[in-house]
Amino acid sequence: MSQSLREKLAAEFRKFLPTENVVDQSTSLAAYECDGLSAYRETPLLVLLPETIEQVQQVMRICHQQRLPVVSRGAGTSLSGGALPHPEGVVLSLAKMKRILKVDTLSRLAVVEPGVRNLAISEAVKSLGLYYAPDPSSQIACSIGGNVAENAGGVHCLKYGLTLHNILALKLVGVDGEIFEVDQRSLHNDGYDLMPLLVGSEGMLAIVVEVTVKLLPIPRCARVVMGVFDSVEMAGDSVAAIIAEGIIPAGIEMMDNPAIRAAEDFVHAGYPIDAEAVLICELDGTEEEVVAQIELVEGVLQRGGAVDTRLARDEAERLLFWSGRKAAFPAVGRISPDYYCIDGTIPRKALSRVLTGIRELSAEYGLPVANVFHAGDGNLHPLILYDSNNEGELERTEELGSKILQLCIQCGGTITGEHGVGVEKLGEMCIQFGEAERNQFHAIRECFDPLRLLNPGKAIPTLARCAEFNSMHVHQGKVPHPDIERF
Amino acid sequence: MNDIVDVDIEAELVTQVAALAAAGGSVEVVGSGSKRFYGESLDTLPMEVAAHSGIIDYDPAELVITLRAGCRLREVEALLAEHRQMFGFEAPHFGPEATIGGMVASGLAGPRRGFAGNIRDFVLGVKMLDGRGEVLQFGGRVIKNVAGFDLSRVLVGSLGTLGVILEVSIRVVPMYAIETTLAFEHSSADAHIRWVNELGSQPFPLSASAWHDGTSRLRLSGSEQGVNQAIAELGGERVKFDWAELREQKHDLFVLEQPLTRVSLPPASVDLVPGRPQWIEWGGAQRWLSGEVDVAALREKAVTLGGSVCAFRGHATDVAVFHPLAPTMLKLQRSIKSSLDPAGIFNSGRIYPGL
Numbered sequence: 001m002s003q004s005l006r007e008k009l010a011a012e013f014r015k016f017l018p019t020e021n022v023v024d025q026s027t028s029l030a031a032y033e034c035d036g037l038s039a040y041r042e043t044p045l046l047v048l049l050p051e052t053i054e055q056v057q058q059v060m061r062i063c064h065q066q067r068l069p070v071v072s073r074g075a076g077t078s079l080s081g082g083a084l085p086h087p088e089g090v091v092l093s094l095a096k097m098k099r100i101l102k103v104d105t106l107s108r109l110a111v112v113e114p115g116v117r118n119l120a121i122s123e124a125v126k127s128l129g130l131y132y133a134p135d136p137s138s139q140i141a142c143s144i145g146g147n148v149a150e151n152a153g154g155v156h157c158l159k160y161g162l163t164l165h166n167i168l169a170l171k172l173v174g175v176d177g178e179i180f181e182v183d184q185r186s187l188h189n190d191g192y193d194l195m196p197l198l199v200g201s202e203g204m205l206a207i208v209v210e211v212t213v214k215l216l217p218i219p220r221c222a223r224v225v226m227g228v229f230d231s232v233e234m235a236g237d238s239v240a241a242i243i244a245e246g247i248i249p250a251g252i253e254m255m256d257n258p259a260i261r262a263a264e265d266f267v268h269a270g271y272p273i274d275a276e277a278v279l280i281c282e283l284d285g286t287e288e289e290v291v292a293q294i295e296l297v298e299g300v301l302q303r304g305g306a307v308d309t310r311l312a313r314d315e316a317e318r319l320l321f322w323s324g325r326k327a328a329f330p331a332v333g334r335i336s337p338d339y340y341c342i343d344g345t346i347p348r349k350a351l352s353r354v355l356t357g358i359r360e361l362s363a364e365y366g367l368p369v370a371n372v373f374h375a376g377d378g379n380l381h382p383l384i385l386y387d388s389n390n391e392g393e394l395e396r397t398e399e400l401g402s403k404i405l406q407l408c409i410q411c412g413g414t415i416t417g418e419h420g421v422g423v424e425k426l427g428e429m430c431i432q433f434g435e436a437e438r439n440q441f442h443a444i445r446e447c448f449d450p451l452r453l454l455n456p457g458k459a460i461p462t463l464a465r466c467a468e469f470n471s472m473h474v475h476q477g478k479v480p481h482p483d484i485e486r487f
Numbered sequence: 488m489n490d491i492v493d494v495d496i497e498a499e500l501v502t503q504v505a506a507l508a509a510a511g512g513s514v515e516v517v518g519s520g521s522k523r524f525y526g527e528s529l530d531t532l533p534m535e536v537a538a539h540s541g542i543i544d545y546d547p548a549e550l551v552i553t554l555r556a557g558c559r560l561r562e563v564e565a566l567l568a569e570h571r572q573m574f575g576f577e578a579p580h581f582g583p584e585a586t587i588g589g590m591v592a593s594g595l596a597g598p599r600r601g602f603a604g605n606i607r608d609f610v611l612g613v614k615m616l617d618g619r620g621e622v623l624q625f626g627g628r629v630i631k632n633v634a635g636f637d638l639s640r641v642l643v644g645s646l647g648t649l650g651v652i653l654e655v656s657i658r659v660v661p662m663y664a665i666e667t668t669l670a671f672e673h674s675s676a677d678a679h680i681r682w683v684n685e686l687g688s689q690p691f692p693l694s695a696s697a698w699h700d701g702t703s704r705l706r707l708s709g710s711e712q713g714v715n716q717a718i719a720e721l722g723g724e725r726v727k728f729d730w731a732e733l734r735e736q737k738h739d740l741f742v743l744e745q746p747l748t749r750v751s752l753p754p755a756s757v758d759l760v761p762g763r764p765q766w767i768e769w770g771g772a773q774r775w776l777s778g779e780v781d782v783a784a785l786r787e788k789a790v791t792l793g794g795s796v797c798a799f800r801g802h803a804t805d806v807a808v809f810h811p812l813a814p815t816m817l818k819l820q821r822s823i824k825s826s827l828d829p830a831g832i833f834n835s836g837r838i839y840p841g842l
Contacts, residue, residue, distance in 0.1 A: 217689050
């Protein structure tokens, strides 16, 4: 893209945006080249940082008129390349729109701008005894607008739901610069319910400019019990047994041995480094309720073959038990030059089949894999350890990742539980969905954005892309898994 | 184990729709007909889908059930109860043969909705038949899934206007250990509304609230310890109250000869009709009025508070059943219908003109 076009456009946007809110210098643009999936990089034409809804509208009107692709961006923590810039388009950063506009205690809601950090909401309402439930691992940095775009989850979503379940209203700017709203504060919706389309739409349907989130009362008591196992299968069966008791834990997480070792080495949470698996189970509610449930869960874990169960003695130890799990990604980052995080979901009963498959694939590719698992909802995060300095290793890592996702589909699961498709999983979308479904996705997109200007090239593969992916993955004249139900 | 019949008529339904798509024409998709009153009336021929029945997959430990849309809600609830599980939204039946497809398509939830999610929140995936006669699958059978636009949830409450629901996967929840109802006196609706919303800021195991004629009822569901502690703190009088009767609108206020109006408001909103008999549910979000109402005037008031009004049943035919949408929103929603049902075969006009 020519420098003169960049300059001309920058001047146009500076008519209504402060000079420093239009980023056009290559050194500054470099900060926006990638998001959390740093293997993919692209330099945008410009980065724009509006501070008001009106400015977002003006930006969109100009981009619409000039047919410029627009990639919206929150905090840039996407792990799927959702905010990867378009070389001929602008990045629309919502990072400067970070005010909490209103907290309504009686209605238990907060109205916030999209750039507000996830954790900042809970911090702001803590003194009122309230919090915002979805807690993705990146919650200290990630923005609520990005959470809406990705339908972010977290360790507590089995009990408290994903972002979709915790949003009451959205204000959006459409591709033509017009504002529209989806308001479900009345717990009712007129006409079609667009919330599930918009939440998780990866910036392809509209720009989120205001979010009304649901606030929940902070549970009076939360306690954590850890179960130590000699086999991941036994740990997995224990999760099913806890749920069969009628208990929905606030969080239930599993780590396998490589993940346990990395985490223990990093945070010294007291994890047993010889264990094949640990389960970390949090229960919340009233004091008496939690005491009773902890007793039940400890019994289930022991009957399920746990070699040890440990109850966090106090709040400090509860947080310590969690710290290892929450730091699992950076912990793995310390033992390997690079790691690649996969995000498949499986029916829980397929866990041992999938873990066995991952072990075999890991051996075949010669790349170690550590597994952390949102065990309650079947969301598996295998972390592939690799070194990008070794020629071809990134490509082999991506291929291994793709194989793992295909295994998840084969087992009745899905290629992404919470990280989104982005640019990363376009190929696997060709396997999970048939052509008719993919065509329907494109049709839905065109209802909102007929010119396909919003985040083009993400989330839904084109026909050509799938043809290419399938030709790369044809073995002995067959596309992968022609027999599976594409569900 | 269960009485749910296993009959697969998918192929026949595909043939029917393909013929309609080729020849032109439109139909009213009908399950058992229990919720046929809901929405604008249609004068097209019925397309019967209730025979498509059977459990595709149910493993209680996975907390997910996948079934054909013609399954009877009553029978599915019985099956779940055998495993001490249930649907988390307490859908009204409005008839003994109510189907799962009708439950999803109507999107109607019951007393629990005020304190838990709606049907949309629990739907995980669908298999559906679009207006081209094509079978499409969206979502999945796992609790966490963000691959592709989530059209399965858009079908909830779409009243059959987007296609025929063939199969649906729904998240289920464990049955509570104990349940009890407490009664409190609140002479005005506003006093009830304020009180019940203040309670919402505390972690009580609330599962329903209802106010009528000076009495608030509060249902608590959960573990023995949690519920008993809440009872000790809340006080009130332990009463027997038939929540299913309220859910099914069998109470005196819902007399069938009278028009019934549903007012939806952000829960803490003030009473719009002081002095008028009403049932207030869902912590204040859902309010039922019986008898003649100036729907247009009520709509004007509700809109200013972020709410809307549905002429639910028995109103004059010139009153729009659903609260009108802004023109740009209606246009967008029509384009979504067209993308799945380009010729307008299914239930066209059930919600709004062209929708």
